[in-house]
Amino acid sequence: MQLKTIRYWILFGSFSILFGFGTWLVELIEGSKITTSEHIDFGIFLIFYGCIGGSFLFGVIMLPLTIIMERFFNKLVIKMIVYSIVGYYFGKFVFGVNFHGEHVQIYHLTEVTSILIFMGIGLLYAWIDRCSYHKLILN
Numbered sequence: 001m002q003l004k005t006i007r008y009w010i011l012f013g014s015f016s017i018l019f020g021f022g023t024w025l026v027e028l029i030e031g032s033k034i035t036t037s038e039h040i041d042f043g044i045f046l047i048f049y050g051c052i053g054g055s056f057l058f059g060v061i062m063l064p065l066t067i068i069m070e071r072f073f074n075k076l077v078i079k080m081i082v083y084s085i086v087g088y089y090f091g092k093f094v095f096g097v098n099f100h101g102e103h104v105q106i107y108h109l110t111e112v113t114s115i116l117i118f119m120g121i122g123l124l125y126a127w128i129d130r131c132s133y134h135k136l137i138l139n
Contacts, residue, residue: 003136010136011066012058014128018121019054020047023094026114030099033107061086066129074133079126087122091115 024046031041042049065086069079095114103109 007132007136008063008066010132011125011129012055012063015058015062015125016051016054018124019057019090020050020052022090022117022121023047023050023053023098025117026091026094027098029113029117030095030109033109034099034103035107057090062125069129070133076126076130079129080123083122083126083129084119085122087118087120087125088115090121091118094118 024044027042027046065082069082073079073082091114092111095109095111098114099109104111
């Protein structure tokens with residue numbers, strides 16, 4: 001197996017796990033504010049569901065973006081900015097999927113929490129991308 005392929009598998013696994021934990025963390029922080037039975041708390045199973053969603057999003061969005069970034073913009077600062085921007089949109093997406101408009105207004109849920117969590121995940125992904133590139137490709 002080529003080292004690039006191993007690197008992409010590492011990025012796939014780490015992104016899927018980070019996305020699952022991010023989804024769970026948003027649910028843990030913001031979902032705990034909802035006190036009615038209308039909201040279903042999946043608990044730790046949400047990590048598994050988030051990993052499945054993260055696996056799909058990695059193949060559709062992150063893998064092509066990672067390949068483009070590696071080929072044309074292989075600087076850590078640029079990757080951190082781009083992956084943070086992608087994390088911003090993932091945060092908005094996850095918050096929109098998990099919480100409905102009426103819950104957001106009634107329980108004063110904040111989308112910023114989700115955005116910050118996923119921007120942090122974007123920064124972690126940039127760091128993992130850099131480390132895997134330097135360990136597997138440059139050595």
